Amino acid sequence: xxxxxxxxxxxxxxxxxxxxxxxxxxxxxxxxxxxxxxxxxxxxxxxxxxxxxxxxxxxxxxxxxxxxxxxxxxxxxxxxxxxxxxxxxxxxxxxxxxxxxxxxxxxxxxxxxxxxxxxxxxxxxxxxxxxxxxxxxxxxxxxxxxxxxxxxxxxxxxxxxxxxxxxxxxxxxxxxxxxxxxxxxxxxxxxxxxxxxxxxxxxxxxxxxxxxxxxxxxxxxxx
DNA sequence: CACCAGGAATGTA
DNA sequence: TACATTCATGGT
Numbered sequence: 001x002x003x004x005x006x007x008x009x010x011x012x013x014x015x016x017x018x019x020x021x022x023x024x025x026x027x028x029x030x031x032x033x034x035x036x037x038x039x040x041x042x043x044x045x046x047x048x049x050x051x052x053x054x055x056x057x058x059x060x061x062x063x064x065x066x067x068x069x070x071x072x073x074x075x076x077x078x079x080x081x082x083x084x085x086x087x088x089x090x091x092x093x094x095x096x097x098x099x100x101x102x103x104x105x106x107x108x109x110x111x112x113x114x115x116x117x118x119x120x121x122x123x124x125x126x127x128x129x130x131x132x133x134x135x136x137x138x139x140x141x142x143x144x145x146x147x148x149x150x151x152x153x154x155x156x157x158x159x160x161x162x163x164x165x166x167x168x169x170x171x172x173x174x175x176x177x178x179x180x181x182x183x184x185x186x187x188x189x190x191x192x193x194x195x196x197x198x199x200x201x202x203x204x205x206x207x208x209x210x211x212x213x214x215x216x217x218x219x220x221x222x223x
Numbered sequence: 224c225a226c227c228a229g230g231a232a233t234g235t236a
Numbered sequence: 237t238a239c240a241t242t243c244a245t246g247g248t
Contacts (some may be wrong), residue, residue, distance in 0.1 A: 024239080033229095054229095057228095057229055057230090057243090058229080058230040058231070059228065059229085059230045059231085059243090060228060060229080060230090060244095060245075060246090061227085061228045061229090061230095061245090061246070061247065062228085062229070063231090063246080063247075064228085064245065064246055064247085067246085096244090096245070097246065098245070098246065099228085099243085099244045099245040099246080100230085100231095100243055100244055101243095101244070101245075102243080102244085103232095103243065117240090121231085140232080141230090141231065141232085142230095142231080143230060143231045143232080144230095144231090145229080145230065145231090146230070146231080149229085151224095161229090163229050163230085164228090164229070164230090165228090165229065166229095173242095180237090189244095203229095203231095207229060210229095211229085
């Protein structure tokens with residue numbers, strides 16, 4: 001049981017940390033890894049690429065995700081329609097650099113079929129966020145983080161993404177004692193203005209910051 | 224050569 | 237609920 005005052009202080013801290021990260025690293029929508037994901041507004045094809053990359057990036061180094069993305073693009077399969085039509089084996093070989101290629105190929109096919117069979121990208125736009133999330137989660141190979149990546153970055157819904165970097169960020173700044181996905185998601189969503197633009201940039205900045213922290217960890221006491 | 228990277232599903236206790 | 241294991245590649 002934490003006091004009301006303690007909660008207010010955490011809220012302020014989370015907002016302050018955002019400002020600090022922003023001034024330290026700048027806006028993530030400029031050149032760099034997050035250029036596409038944080039771009040606003042996005043075209044239809046850009047949203048499709050993000051959906052594809054959200055699958056590819058599962059437990060994978062981003063460099064390898066870029067390699068897989070590049071190969072899909074070369075094969076003209078970097079879009080939902082083409083993936084729905086392509087054979088598993090073709091996709092498997094193209095995305096191989098991102099690892100877990102058999103599982104990811106199946107997931108890509110499933111989500112591609114989901115978005116073209118009755119649920120076009122356009123129709124998805126009017127779906128209730130919680131309903132869309134449930135439908136994404138029902139697809140094999142899509143868990144909470146990937147579903148939320150898609151909701152936040154492709155469909156621009158105000159859903160905060162929780163990943164390993166975010167958990168370490170919370171631990172590092174002592175923002176919570178609970179680390180379940182739901183509790184951390186509530187922590188950020190209840191502390192910030194409900195604005196998908198802030199959620200997008202904040203999550204990107206956390207990843208940038210924590211990666212940066214990894215690089216020069218020599219006098220680091222954090223996990 | 225060992226270990227890790229922007230997870231998820233499944234099984235166990 | 238909380239862990240352990242499996243899936244698999246390319247980097248360091």
